[in-house]
Amino acid sequence: YIIAASLSVGAETIKKYWSRYYQGSQGVVFVLNSAASDEEMEASRSELLLAMQHPQLCTLPFLILANHQDSPAARSVAEIQKFLELQPLARGKRWILSGSTTSNMEAVKESFSQLICLLEEKEVLPSRI
Incomplete structure (x- = not known):
């Protein structure tokens, strides 16, 4: 299982239920809005x-x-x-940061392919972008 989290409009009402889906998860997909305000980006960083x-x-x-x-x-x-x-937040963790748009699904597929590679790795490797 992969957990997908997004801080979109209305997310506050369902955020309290996110943890119900954590058990058995193998990865996390965290989606944020690149065009968000500083305040919204701060909320994304906190989450x-x-x-x-x-x-x-x-x-x-x-x-x-x-x-x-x-x-x-x-x-x-x-x-x-x-x-x-x-860099400091995710030190020692396996993560990928990738840009995405709805008009370029090939880039999104590539991002998920990279996540699959991380899921298949046996050892924790240095972070990558």
């Missing part, structure tokens, strides 16, 4: 930190999809990595 520290998720690989990369207001993947402080 990502909570997920990466959760006892049932902390050893799982994470695919972080920076959605809406085609938006004029979108932050680049490098800017998002810096904003989320992924």
